[in-house]
Amino acid sequence: MTKEQDIARGSLSCAKCPLRKREIFRVFEADELSFVEHFKKGDLAVRRGATLLVEGAHNPHLYTVRSGWGFRYKLLEDGRRQIVNYVMPGDLVGLQGSLMGEMQHSVEALSPMQLCVFEKAELFTLYERFPGLAYDITWLASREECMLDEHLLTVGRRTAVEKVAYLLAFVLDRAKESGLSSNGTLELTQQHVADTLGISLVHTNKTIARLVDRKYVKWEDGGCRILNPEGLGELAGWMSGSSAKRPFL
Template identity: 60%
Template sequence: MSSFKIAELLLEPGTTIIDEGQRHPQLYTALAGWGFRYKILEDGRRQILNYVLPGDLIGLQGNLMSEMLHSVEALTKMTLCVFERERLTSLFQNHPSLAYDLTWIASREESILDEHLLSVGRRTALERAAYLLAFLDHRAQATGVFPEEGPKVLPLTQQHVADTLGLSLVHTNKTLRRLSDAGVVRWLDRGSEVLERGKLFDIAGWQPSVEGMRPFI
């Protein structure tokens, strides 16, 4: 992997990593920070598809499609490991175990998207918001992205939450206020902190799945 890696890239919040419709020559692994994948409709409305945390691959879709079908943006300061896309096939040929690791990551991403679709399609607004915050809090804990000291803040604005849940900003604000009033989350400047994880899981009707050690490419 050290020979396959060509650089590390430091990004500021708001930096576009990949644009929808591009054929990007690089593939990335997130080493630190938060990002998000999204699509934009013709009228400018944005749908956030998922969030990128350390260990996630960025740009793999471009290996299978002629172009990227979504965009990726840095939510916080990020550090990316940069790979040459064209060398990916030879890497798998010489190191077959990496093909399994890549399959594991892709399969996990698919299961996450399944749960997100269930949330948007069937959960109430309150359940959707609780699920999103519980899911991201759990992923942040699992990946070690939270600082050891101080508040464990999810760095999402209410607009990010609205664009993820498919709700208006007004409806999102009212829904998040209900969670705050219930004492399960605390809304901060540009983020929120989960205070009662168990209660948040109960409101969402969701529990984290049990999975083995995540491969890190």
């Protein structure tokens, strides 16, 4: 956590968490909710463009994204950036640093974010006393692995137009699920697209122009509007996963 970020005490009660109102998230048992209330140490507000976590750093906290979104990335020594995934409401951030000792990637906010803060020192208590919540964390880690499998397939084997189609369909699907987008609009720049897919900005621009010409997307100031998400998924050979309820902390 950077110096300008301060954890706010007296935080929002977990019982009043807005994520609990969304159909996609599972319902806590009463004893689980009580523990999570204790496990949580405060709230954190992060401005757009701020770095939440830094690769190589040690951090005593875990975070659940309550609102807003960001991306996980790694940097080469010459400054080249690879975005490895996007974090959205309900996602757990910082688990890797808790289990591996230090962060293996960085996290930057794409929009203003609100996060719930948990002390990683109490993580073992969760595993010891609440196997249901421990399973939830395992589920979240497994889900992340599945998404990274699909990203690797995209970077390695899909054509440029399939890559961009996949990424836009995938991000929009997750944004709708978490309540970030209701009208098909994504605040995503072409540089983010290029850095996720490992292709040049010029190539990204030309590829997006092909999708614009085919009326799949409309690129606007500050992002893009997806006009035909089903068509993008079909073009990429990708379809959304299960809509079954998912866990969060």
